Structures are given as structure tokens and as C-alpha cells.
Amino acid sequence: MKKELNNWQTMDSNHFLHPFTDHHDLSKKGTRVITKGDGIYIWDSEGNKILDGMSGLWCVSLGYGNDELIQAAYDQMKELPYYNSFFQCAHPPAIELSQKISDIAPDSLNHIFFTGSGSEANDTMVRMARRYWQLQGKPDKQIIISRKNAYHGSTVAAASLGGMSGMHEQGGLPIPNIHHIAQPYWFEEGGDLDQDSFGLNVAQELEKAIEHYGIENIAAFIAEPIQGAGGVIVPPETYWPEIQRICDQHEILLVADEVITGFGRMGDWFASETYNLKPDFIPFAKGVTSGYLPLGGLLVSDRVADVIISKGGEFTHGFTYSGHPAACAVAIATINFIERETILATVKDQTAPYLKKQWESLINHDLVGETRIKGMVAAIELSKEGRERYAATIGVGSICRDLAMDHGVVLRAVGDTMIIAPPLIINAQQIDELMDKIKNTLDATLKTIQSL
Ligand SMILES: *Cc1c(COP(=O)(O)O)cnc(C)c1O
Numbered sequence: 166m167k168k169e170l171n172n173w174q175t176m177d178s179n180h181f182l183h184p185f186t187d188h189h190d191l192s193k194k195g196t197r198v199i200t201k202g203d204g205i206y207i208w209d210s211e212g213n214k215i216l217d218g219m220s221g222l223w224c225v226s227l228g229y230g231n232d233e234l235i236q237a238a239y240d241q242m243k244e245l246p247y248y249n250s251f252f253q254c255a256h257p258p259a260i261e262l263s264q265k266i267s268d269i270a271p272d273s274l275n276h277i278f279f280t281g282s283g284s285e286a287n288d289t290m291v292r293m294a295r296r297y298w299q300l301q302g303k304p305d306k307q308i309i310i311s312r313k314n315a316y317h318g319s320t321v322a323a324a325s326l327g328g329m330s331g332m333h334e335q336g337g338l339p340i341p342n343i344h345h346i347a348q349p350y351w352f353e354e355g356g357d358l359d360q361d362s363f364g365l366n367v368a369q370e371l372e373k374a375i376e377h378y379g380i381e382n383i384a385a386f387i388a389e390p391i392q393g394a395g396g397v398i399v400p401p402e403t404y405w406p407e408i409q410r411i412c413d414q415h416e417i418l419l420v421a422d423e424v425i426t427g428f429g430r431m432g433d434w435f436a437s438e439t440y441n442l443k444p445d446f447i448p449f450a451k452g453v454t455s456g457y458l459p460l461g462g463l464l465v466s467d468r469v470a471d472v473i474i475s476k477g478g479e480f481t482h483g484f485t486y487s488g489h490p491a492a493c494a495v496a497i498a499t500i501n502f503i504e505r506e507t508i509l510a511t512v513k514d515q516t517a518p519y520l521k522k523q524w525e526s527l528i529n530h531d532l533v534g535e536t537r538i539k540g541m542v543a544a545i546e547l548s549k550e551g552r553e554r555y556a557a558t559i560g561v562g563s564i565c566r567d568l569a570m571d572h573g574v575v576l577r578a579v580g581d582t583m584i585i586a587p588p589l590i591i592n593a594q595q596i597d598e599l600m601d602k603i604k605n606t607l608d609a610t611l612k613t614i615q616s617l
Contacts, residue, residue, distance in 0.1 A: 223451050228588045246490065276467075278487070280462055290385075296480060300476045308378050309384055316389070317424075328345045346373075352534070360401040372411050385419070385445070388408070409441075427452060430452060512589050542584070544585075561610065
């Protein structure tokens with residue numbers, strides 16, 4: 166197996182450009198080749214069994230090897246592997262899925278524009294939000310307010326919406342008319358304020374930005390209900406009600422990017438329910454197909470859809486793979502499975518509370534300065550003491566991530582923040598196993614940095 170692995174690593178390093186990767190670094194270490202998945206576990210080419218604490222990339226909510234999803238893709242591919250929905254055509258999977266998602270979405274969202282990914286969903290949002298205001302006779306309303314350290318994808322518009330300075334620096338981004346305000350990240354930026362006052366202050370930055378740029382120029386505000394890639398940042402309880410108030414008062418469009426939080430991660434179909442939000446747009450992707458095939462989309466509120474449809478003419482936008490039939494068939498199977506197996510109730514009433522109790526006890530570990538958890542996403546901040554971080558040169562987060570793999574669990578590091586987003590099908594016994602592996606990883610990490 167070692168020989169095969171060496172082969173793969175050589176081919177990989179000669180030809181394969183990976184996403185978000187330092188290739189110099191990777192070619193020294195060699196890529197890890199994942200060859201198999203079953204349930205909540207993956208296996209690498211060397212036969213190591215690893216508990217996937219990240220559901221792939223936040224997407225494999227129903228775990229690996231779900232026969233119903235596989236069968237749905239196979240059946241649809243046999244029947245009709247591809248057709249487009251341009252030129253006044255459609256196919257049953259996209260039609261049925263649009264009905265299904267409308268049924269489970271918050272009341273006022275009943276239309277869907279399909280895409281192939283979350284990034285494309287956000288690009289679609291930018292175009293549709295501006296089109297909406299144009300049709301309302303307010304073509305100057307172009308500006309979209311977003312937040313620092315947000316992640317909305319990697320296409321030019323989505324990376325511009327995102328607030329990752331590292332991404333902006335490499336590509337002359339953001340594009341015009343996208344501005345960023347502060348994020349509700351208390352651990353990092355809360356200073357002497359308590360969580361609630363901080364949450365309120367940060368939310369009010371939106372109102373200040375509206376005053377600064379002028380309401381006549383503002384189209385929308387976009388945010389993830391919980392920042393994912395930024396480090397599972399669960400905002401203080403005061404944050405979202407104040408944001409909703411500001412959006413209502415100034416009548417700007419609210420975009421809840423639910424690419425991670427949608428389709429059950431909070432124990433509700435959408436985090437907009439969990440947080441009582443009234444968004445005009447919900448970009449989604451990832452969990453909609455449990456990651457088995459690429460699919461994304463934009464849920465659109467009645468107020469926007471009515472204008473686009475009734476005053477619209479042609480909305481000059483779309484992708485070859487918008488609403489791909491096999492991907493839509495898998496999404497329908499995913500929703501059916503979640504409904505029939507009552508996954509949401511299990512997450513909400515059993516597994517998420519069980520995980521929460523154990524997760525919060527990690528605060529007793531010497532390495533842990535804060536724990537955060539909501540539904541099936543969670544974070545710990547690795548720190549010396551309280552909010553005092555280790556020197557960045559130590560790279561304690563990367564050390565912890567690498568040791569996690571050695572201990573048979575996938576954890577993701579965002580700087581010195583360790584995050585998880587386990588499959589929604591994880592059971593109590595597997596949560597015990599996850600927590601044991603994480604505790605062992607933390608012990609090993611502490612030992613390693615003490616020996617530096
Ligand atoms: C992953 C992600 C995206 C981008 O989705 P892709 O399918 O990778 O293009 C957008 N928004 C959020 C919140 C995400 O986590």
C-alpha cells in the first residue's frame with residue numbers, strides 16, 4: 166500500500182492543484198489519500214480509520230454510504246442524466262425539489278434558483294438583489310454590506326462578499342460596492358465588554374454603515390447565522406434581533422447564508438428558524454445533497470420573487486448545471502431521509518444536547534479558553550489562559566489538527582480555533598468516541614507544546 170501511496174503522492178504533487186493549499190508545504194509532506202467512507206468514518210489509503218468530525222467539508226450530514234442517496238442518483242442518471250432548464254424547459258427532479266424546499270423553508274420563502282455550488286448561489290444573490298432594486302426604480306441601491314472574516318465562497322463575487330483579507334489581497338478584491346463591518350467574535354474582539362453589550366455594539370455597526378454609505382445606495386446585508394469557516398463563531402444572543410430590527414427599519418434585504426447551517430445542522434431545517442430571522446434570500450448548498458453530488462441554490466422571498474417575476478422581463482443569469490437532475494434527485498432523497506428518520510428531532514432533542522454537555526466540559530482542559538456550540542457545530546479556542554493566546558509562531562492549532570488525525574479524528578483548525586461539524590446521524594456512543602479522541606488529542610497537543 167505504501168508503494169501505491171507514494172505513486173499517488175507523486176502524481177498529485179506533479180499535476181494536482183488543490184483548493185486553499187500551500188503546494189510547497191504539501192509536496193514536502195505528501196497528500197493524505199482518502200479511499201473509502203462508511204457512516205461517520207473515512208479510511209485513508211493506509212487503512213487508517215478516521216472519525217470524520219467535519220462531515221467532509223460541512224456537507225456529508227447523512228454520513229457515507231447511504232444507499233438511498235446512491236440509488237436516487239443512479240436511477241435518475243439512467244432515466245435522464247442531464248437536461249437544462251433554460252429555454253422554457255424543466256425536468257421532474259428540479260420541479261419537485263423546488264416544491265419540497267419551499268415546503269420546509271420559512272413561510273415567506275417560496276422560490277428557488279438552482280446553482281451548482283454555494284459560491285454560485287451567492288453570486289446569484291448579488292445579481293438578483295441588484296436587479297430587484299433596479300426593477301423597483303432604485304438602481305443606485307447597489308451596495309452589499311458584509312462582515313470581516315465572513316466566508317461566502319470563492320468565486321470573484323463570493324470572495325468579495327467574504328471578509329477574508331488573505332483572499333482579497335491575492336486578487337484585487339473586493340469588487341466595487343461591497344463593504345465589510347465588524348464580526349460578532351467576542352473571544353477575539355470583545356475587549357472589556359460583556360457578550361451581550363458587545364453583540365449589540367457590533368450589530369449597530371450595520372446602522373452606522375447604512376448612514377455612512379446612504380440608504381439610497383444600499384441593497385442588502387449578508388451574513389452567516391453562525392460563521393463557519395471563520396471559526397464557528399456563535400454570535401451573542403443580542404446580535405441577531407438587533408440586525409433584524411435594523412434591516413426591517415431601513416427596508417434593506419437580509420441575506421442569511423445558510424450554506425452550512427441549512428438542512429438540519431441546527432436541528433431545524435434552517436437556522437433562520439432557530440434565530441427567528443426573516444431573510445429575503447437564503448443561499449444554500451453543502452447539506453442539501455449530503456455532499457453526494459454538487460448542488461446549491463438561492464431561496465428567494467415572496468417580496469423579491471413577485472417583483473422579479475411580475476415586472477421582470479428576462480433575468481439574464483444562469484448556469485449549465487443549474488438544477489442538475491441527478492443532484493436534485495439526491496437532494497429529494499436527502500430531504501425524504503431526514504423526514505422519515507426524524508433526524509431533526511433527534512438532533513434537537515437528543516444528540517445536540519448530549520454533545521453540548523460534553524463539549525462544554527472541555528473548558529476544564531488546560532488548553533481550552535472558550536467553548537462554543539450550537540446544534541451540530543462547535544468550537545474550542547486554544548489558549549494559555551482565558552483569552553490569552555499562544556504565540557502565533559507556535560501554530561498550536563495546526564499541531565492539534567495534525568495530532569487529531571493521528572488519534573483517528575478529523576478536526577479543523579482556524580488559526581488556534583478547533584472546530585467540528587459532525588454528521589447529523591452521529592449517535593450518543595459515537596459522540597463518546599468523538600470526545601475521547603478529542604480529549605486525547607488535546608492532551609497530546611499540550612504535551613507537544615510544553616516540550617517545545
Ligand atoms: C462553503 C461555503 C460557501 C461556498 O460554497 P461552495 O459550494 O464551496 O462554493 C458559501 N457560504 C458558506 C457559509 C460556506 O460555508
